[in-house]
Amino acid sequence: MSELFSQYNYVIVIILMMTGLYTVFASRNLIKKLAGLSVFQTSVFLLYITIGKVSGGQPPILVEGGASYGTDVDGHALLEGTIQVAAGGGSYILPGPGSDVLYSNPLPHVLILTAIVVGVATLSIGLALTVRIREVYHTIEEDEIEEKDFIYNLEGTAD
Amino acid sequence: MSDPTQTFGRDPHVLLRVIAKFLIPLIALFAFYVQFHGDYGPGGGFQAGVILAASVILYALVFGLKAAKRAFPPSLIRYGMTLGVLLYGGTGVLSWFMGGEFLNYSVLAHDASHGQHYGILAVELGVLTTVTTVMIAIFYAFGSRQPETSDEDW
């Protein structure tokens, strides 16, 4: 049980994902389906980002440590894990022994960053299809569309 | 959308118009800050593109689609969409011709890290162009599909 407590983020994110999936499955309105799909999608983003979180970490934007960055209480230099930058003379502080800086994992951030923008592009394709369906069928309710298709196949005319 | 030339007392959206006119240039400026400061802080081509598109969309929402199409003509969209992708791919091909692999920016300048800086700048510019124009194109496509919404509809 204590194990599940340290993983509470996954449990709640799975509940959110399943809520979005339920909206996609259960609703018949195409726009509501797309809203549910986007909730599902955002929840998947949350899952990825929580995996990359490092407790005590900070955003993966390297901290510049100049010469004045200082020493710890015992007088040891804190800059062992740093790397000198060529021209400016400044340096970035990297995580490691002797460094008190910790960054979260940047890899999930990169993957999700592009996925968000691609998500809105695919959402707009879905919305465009919905608009065209509405113009031909005069409804965006799935069962009414199927009914019109059925009548059309039976009698050769709709309405 | 009511006529922008209405007199002060009859225009219900005068506050919205004034504030939007003040905000839209700032939003566009912020987009470019996000674009060119993306190496140092949070930001980059994707975010800047969406923010720049949002400024045009806000203009269209407040002043009407016709005015927005005069400010950002639809003909620009066709060129912008393709130019962004070509700029991205072209950077890759250029690094190819300069002796590196596709999209290996290290060969673009004498110093490898300077080459990386130039490459990232060019590529982010391509992303900015494509994302901005595609977002505006999608908004124009949906917005032009309907007669403009009157105040009574809301």
Add this chain to the structure above:
Amino acid sequence: MSLFAAVAEPAFVVPTMLLDISFLALLVVVAFAIVRMRSLFGIVMLQGVYSLVSACWFVSLDAVDVAFTEAAVGAGVSTVLMLSAMLLADRKSTPVPMRRQVGALAVVVLAGMAMLYAVGDMSAYGDVHSAANSYVGMDYIAKTAEEIKIPNVVTAVLASYRGYDTFGETVVIFSAGLGVLLLLGLNGNSGRWVARPNGQMLNDHAAPSAGLATDNRSEEQRAEPDQ
């Protein structure tokens, strides 16, 4: 990894945890409200709220770039697009009969149980030593300082290390824009024909915006009506 030998074991920081739990509770409430709601306007706005709250949580999770994008895209542009699509379609959704909801609920509960069963194998929240946080992700941080020399690691990975990936995404966005323009038209004038499968008119009623169909001027003329 030995790189993190000096770092203490992750401890629960109480204020951060309270913040996380309140954001997650807010997300659950908004998601359930979306399921229950029938007004499409409300659903679209709540979807924007959901994006905004998750952007807030992304900041708490150190993903500032992602939070930025989610706030601009999810809460901004996609809400505007869904609203403009909703104006072209309906304002209300019809209620779904109970019989259809039971099947969907069963599938969702089963899938959720399967995923909860797998949670035990995941690493603890915020674990520095987890497999996901050990190898390539942390390598990017060290290599960016040496090779690319820009502070923002996310930009460096996005544009340089994973440039192919981002190129693909840009092409996807381009083709999505192309798809919308093919479906709707840049000036909203695409597809003004009536579907005629088997030579039979499926629907001869005027489309909601068919009044524009008689507009035979060229695109440039319509774009600049005052000239």
